[in-house]
Amino acid sequence: MNDTKLNPAINLERLKSTFDVSSSIGATEGGGITRLALTKEDIEIRDVFVKWLKEANLSVKYDDLGNIYGRREGKNKDAKSIMIGSHLDTLPKGGRFDGIMGVLTSLEVIRTLNDLNIETERPIEIVNFTNEEGERFTPPMQGSGVVTGNYDKTEIYNLRDKDGITFEQSLKESGYMGEIENRPSNVDYFIETHIEQGPFLEENQKSIGIVQGVKGSKRHRVIVKGKSSHGAFPNSHRKDALMAASEIALAIDETAKSYKDLSTSLGVFDVKPSVESITAESVEFTFDVRHIDDHTKDEAIEVIKSKINEVASRRKVEVDFRQTWVASGTYFSKEILDEIEKSVNSLSYSYQYITAPALHDAKFMQDITNTAMIFAPSKDGLSHCEEEYTSYEDIEKVANVLLQTVISLSK
Amino acid sequence: MNDTKLNPAINLERLKSTFDVSSSIGATEGGGITRLALTKEDIEIRDVFVKWLKEANLSVKYDDLGNIYGRREGKNKDAKSIMIGSHLDTLPKGGRFDGIMGVLTSLEVIRTLNDLNIETERPIEIVNFTNEEGERFTPPMQGSGVVTGNYDKTEIYNLRDKDGITFEQSLKESGYMGEIENRPSNVDYFIETHIEQGPFLEENQKSIGIVQGVKGSKRHRVIVKGKSSHGAFPNSHRKDALMAASEIALAIDETAKSYKDLSTSLGVFDVKPSVESITAESVEFTFDVRHIDDHTKDEAIEVIKSKINEVASRRKVEVDFRQTWVASGTYFSKEILDEIEKSVNSLSYSYQYITAPALHDAKFMQDITNTAMIFAPSKDGLSHCEEEYTSYEDIEKVANVLLQTVISLSK
Numbered sequence: 001m002n003d004t005k006l007n008p009a010i011n012l013e014r015l016k017s018t019f020d021v022s023s024s025i026g027a028t029e030g031g032g033i034t035r036l037a038l039t040k041e042d043i044e045i046r047d048v049f050v051k052w053l054k055e056a057n058l059s060v061k062y063d064d065l066g067n068i069y070g071r072r073e074g075k076n077k078d079a080k081s082i083m084i085g086s087h088l089d090t091l092p093k094g095g096r097f098d099g100i101m102g103v104l105t106s107l108e109v110i111r112t113l114n115d116l117n118i119e120t121e122r123p124i125e126i127v128n129f130t131n132e133e134g135e136r137f138t139p140p141m142q143g144s145g146v147v148t149g150n151y152d153k154t155e156i157y158n159l160r161d162k163d164g165i166t167f168e169q170s171l172k173e174s175g176y177m178g179e180i181e182n183r184p185s186n187v188d189y190f191i192e193t194h195i196e197q198g199p200f201l202e203e204n205q206k207s208i209g210i211v212q213g214v215k216g217s218k219r220h221r222v223i224v225k226g227k228s229s230h231g232a233f234p235n236s237h238r239k240d241a242l243m244a245a246s247e248i249a250l251a252i253d254e255t256a257k258s259y260k261d262l263s264t265s266l267g268v269f270d271v272k273p274s275v276e277s278i279t280a281e282s283v284e285f286t287f288d289v290r291h292i293d294d295h296t297k298d299e300a301i302e303v304i305k306s307k308i309n310e311v312a313s314r315r316k317v318e319v320d321f322r323q324t325w326v327a328s329g330t331y332f333s334k335e336i337l338d339e340i341e342k343s344v345n346s347l348s349y350s351y352q353y354i355t356a357p358a359l360h361d362a363k364f365m366q367d368i369t370n371t372a373m374i375f376a377p378s379k380d381g382l383s384h385c386e387e388e389y390t391s392y393e394d395i396e397k398v399a400n401v402l403l404q405t406v407i408s409l410s411k
Numbered sequence: 412m413n414d415t416k417l418n419p420a421i422n423l424e425r426l427k428s429t430f431d432v433s434s435s436i437g438a439t440e441g442g443g444i445t446r447l448a449l450t451k452e453d454i455e456i457r458d459v460f461v462k463w464l465k466e467a468n469l470s471v472k473y474d475d476l477g478n479i480y481g482r483r484e485g486k487n488k489d490a491k492s493i494m495i496g497s498h499l500d501t502l503p504k505g506g507r508f509d510g511i512m513g514v515l516t517s518l519e520v521i522r523t524l525n526d527l528n529i530e531t532e533r534p535i536e537i538v539n540f541t542n543e544e545g546e547r548f549t550p551p552m553q554g555s556g557v558v559t560g561n562y563d564k565t566e567i568y569n570l571r572d573k574d575g576i577t578f579e580q581s582l583k584e585s586g587y588m589g590e591i592e593n594r595p596s597n598v599d600y601f602i603e604t605h606i607e608q609g610p611f612l613e614e615n616q617k618s619i620g621i622v623q624g625v626k627g628s629k630r631h632r633v634i635v636k637g638k639s640s641h642g643a644f645p646n647s648h649r650k651d652a653l654m655a656a657s658e659i660a661l662a663i664d665e666t667a668k669s670y671k672d673l674s675t676s677l678g679v680f681d682v683k684p685s686v687e688s689i690t691a692e693s694v695e696f697t698f699d700v701r702h703i704d705d706h707t708k709d710e711a712i713e714v715i716k717s718k719i720n721e722v723a724s725r726r727k728v729e730v731d732f733r734q735t736w737v738a739s740g741t742y743f744s745k746e747i748l749d750e751i752e753k754s755v756n757s758l759s760y761s762y763q764y765i766t767a768p769a770l771h772d773a774k775f776m777q778d779i780t781n782t783a784m785i786f787a788p789s790k791d792g793l794s795h796c797e798e799e800y801t802s803y804e805d806i807e808k809v810a811n812v813l814l815q816t817v818i819s820l821s822k
Contacts, residue, residue, distance in 0.1 A: 197643070215643065229676075230794070233608075234611075234667075235674055235676070237610050243661060250657050253654050256645075257647075263643060263644070263645055265640075265644075265646070265651075265690050266691070267642060267688045268685050271680040274679050279678070286688075290642070358641060358643040381644060381648060383641070384641065
């Protein structure tokens, strides 16, 4: 399929060996990686990454969040750049692919441009964002969050890990503290490749997911307050908070069926007193609702709210309902999506449009530049675990699409 | 209604003042009592109780469980006795009535027999059983449990409270350690009066509950094992243990509607990991099923089991199901029940037959002698709480029925 006369193609063997190096840094016994932001392991992959950037003749910079950039100049030095990349950090016992794939395919694209002596009109920049996972320091996406104005730098600097070390201190000690001037500027496009973290590409047997945007989410905390009874008290006369919460939980799950691409989930679910033969006095639970379209999301939440009220009134329990987090849905750049689709078609890969269910650095980058993502299939939809798997065949295709798209957009 | 010419009647003012004394020992600010077995408060009420027994010319004994007996001899010294009573201990912030009513109405019956110079054919014995509530030392009904052969004495003696004090030590220190010879023997009938601990007498506007028996119960522990997903993972593809457990919980609750007088309840309900935006990996819960008829109970459990299997298979979760406790249903003595009904009718009180939903000392006493219970209405069905309330009007009626029944059975 990859007719190199028509389509430039990446070097899969080289990309594999790059993955092998990455997979060996923070490797877990179960075949995953533990490489939390700015830890020893993260610093080790950063050092290797910088070496690779320099070997590819890129000029390397770090900004004041520790984001690492490698720049390949274009013919037109004043042209705005195309930025590609993702993040190299992982969760504890995370996978070998996730955002790593986004960085390594980007590196492979640049190496291929070098191999083929392709001089692009625009500069191409590769980026590794700091602490996308948000495990050592929470929230996630800190590197991209600050440089896009979504997070306050002082707040991020003052975050402490479980040992009391601040983000700022760990960044300084890592050797990757750079200048504020090095943050992204004059960027016209940002493209991030990533594994899907969902089952749809695999199920539909598609190699490429053209990501039209990112689902927004609204999170809620609900307290259902009933009245405990002895287990011998007649069922008909109880105000059993667990029965009310169970009905509500099922209704929230069911609501996902009513809207295409809507997802809902319950997370926290704490029953009190949770002792044998005493029915529940109260249940506190959290739930989220995710959809790219904010209106659809709000409509679903209204459906859930009225179900909650109906259950509360019928089961004679009280309900406290609070919204705790809002993230709007994000639509990516139609211009880039069209270019990606053209590239996929020229390579004759199977593809589908898809919505990113979870957040990525690209979600923030869309706030400052034209952005899009390309997904590779995840086996069984798994991610953030040692079993996470994406085949090299699929990674190669994504890398080729990225290469082609970068070349097109650079014209 | 109480024509004393025809029916001997108890002295309500005296009974009230007896309650007042009891209610003052371990009194809580909220109008209840905290009087755990063999604590300072329990010893104080025991001392008062023994004084009352002696003032009523009863011979007083304690057995090796600390059960206190007061004996009023009958005309026929060789005749087997009628035993009446219940327990004076409470739960933390328990109510003023509960089993206390059983002991104090029994005392009032004996005082009335004394007042009216009624010499019964049989001896009448009053009993206060030790640690019916089973809060300081678990399980409940220890005094009656050991003397009826349901519990092993050594095991009970070795139980420790939260401060590490054994039952045996606390019994010795209380001054109420007596002789094994003093356990119930030559008893032909045992009658316990108690508050209903349920809503039915009040709802049906009946003064007297003739308790035909005690529901048996079977308890179970269920572990539902699914697979955690990120909240962004599509609902349709999850193995959400919480959704499966919610369905099962509702089905268990619903089953109570299918059989008259069946009750079911969920107690423990622990969801893991119970963190925001991560669906449940597992839910461990306990449930019980109560009915007087063991066959009905087993049939209901089979219905629940097949529902659990159906849900598990449809939701692709694994279920571990264990039975952890069995107590058979108990049918009380038809002979006593008939006498109670005759007494109620002669007093023209409203009544209904009822099944005790929870366990009582009488449940164990039925193992060694003819037994029955008489219930008084509980306001709003509440018990084991400071709000527990039964009117003196209703207590008086129960005491009169007990008096009449004792006189009849003594003939």
